[in-house]
Amino acid sequence: MEPVNPAQAVPVSTEQVAAFRRFNRYFTRRIGALDDHYLGQDRPLGEARLLFEIAESAAGVSLRALRSRLGLDAGYLSRMAKALETQGLVRITVHPDDSRLRMVGLTPAGHIELKEQQRRANALVAHLLGGLTDSQRTELTESMTTTRRLLRLAAITVDLVDGASESARTCLDAYADDIDERFPEGFDKSDLVRPHEVSGDAGAFFVAYEEGRPVGCGALRRLEPGVGEIRHVWVHPDARRLGLARRILDALERESRRRAFDVVRLDTHAALTEAQAMYRACGYTEIPAYVDHVYASHWFEKRLRG
Structure with missing residues (x-):
């Protein structure tokens, strides 16, 4: 399954790549990401x-879940967890119901260390923002909110999957539960598309994946x-207001063109x-x-060719 790249239609310019990397280099240096003693503590x-x-x-959390969440190599993550365990900051155990899972949780010393880490991090940010006026701080924080939203959207992939796949059925079940609460008359899952x-x-069928x-x-x-x-365009509540629905719609339209559809239609409640x-x-x-559809109140179409 190849991820749908939203930049396919408009190539990324070398200037945009350079600007992104320039910002990344400055930001990581400015917050001390390159320091072996981050925030003055004895760890990177x-x-x-x-x-x-x-x-x-x-x-506690499993190392497997951490690896997935952070996108880390298993060996690298294991070494870091072992280093923290050696320092007495975490405890690594075996999951009581699944011996294949290694669990990791903070020790009392780890909680104390984290509290100090948070204090130092807050002090660093306060010092950085202290050199700006109140309006400049507002401008900066709003820009960072926009940056985070766009980076989240950029990192999400939209993949073509089999209609019977676990991901497809998981999304359709969540979609059905979501609109069942929104429709005054409720929603009958028998209306969902068949694989x-x-x-x-x-x-x-396309599924959007985040991490x-x-x-x-x-x-x-x-x-x-x-x-x-087009049916069942849906975005999880946690991923809304990113522009993801348009990404999914764009993937569906591109697939329609690939299949030589001249027109796509849809209905909505x-x-x-x-x-x-x-x-x-x-x-x-x-x-x-x-079409006579019990949940439809509005019908739309878009011509893709000519």
Whole structure:
């Protein structure tokens, strides 16, 4: 499965790459990421960050989960965890129900160390921001919020998967639960597309992944020669307001063009006003009903060729 690259239509310029790398070099140097004694403590940034991530779960966390969350090599993560254990800051155990999982949690000394780490980190940031006016601080924090949002979106992949895959069914179940709460009449899962409708020659199913976790989906199926139908465009609540729905829609439209569809159609519920606004903004035109669908109040189409 190849990830759908949103930059395919517009290549990334060398100037944009250079600017990104220039900022990265400055920022990592400015916060002390290159220092072997991050924040003046006796460990590099990697170990300090690992200490923070372990503390996020009060009951402890598996090394496997940490590896997935942080995108670290298994050997590198294991060495860092062992170093923290040697310092008496974490305790590594075997999961009581699964001997294959190694669990790691903070010791009392680890909690004390983390508290001091947080104090020093806050002091560093306060010192940096202290050189700016209040309006400049607001501008900087707003810019960082935008940067984080766009970096999250850039890191999400949108992959073509089989309609019967676990990721596809997980997303559809979450989609159904979500709209069941939003539709006044509720939602019957029998209305969901069947795997055979969105696989192979019949259609396609895309899943958006963030750090290995499905956070969105969209389906495409063939209605008639030259006409496709888009169904179940959904984004997990945690990943909304990033622009991900448009990414998924773009992937579905590109797949429609690849399948030589001249037109794509879709319908949506009256309660989904934000979806209606997105479709209009993406060039979809409202049309008369093309199908009798119990949950449809608005019908749209978009011409992809000519």
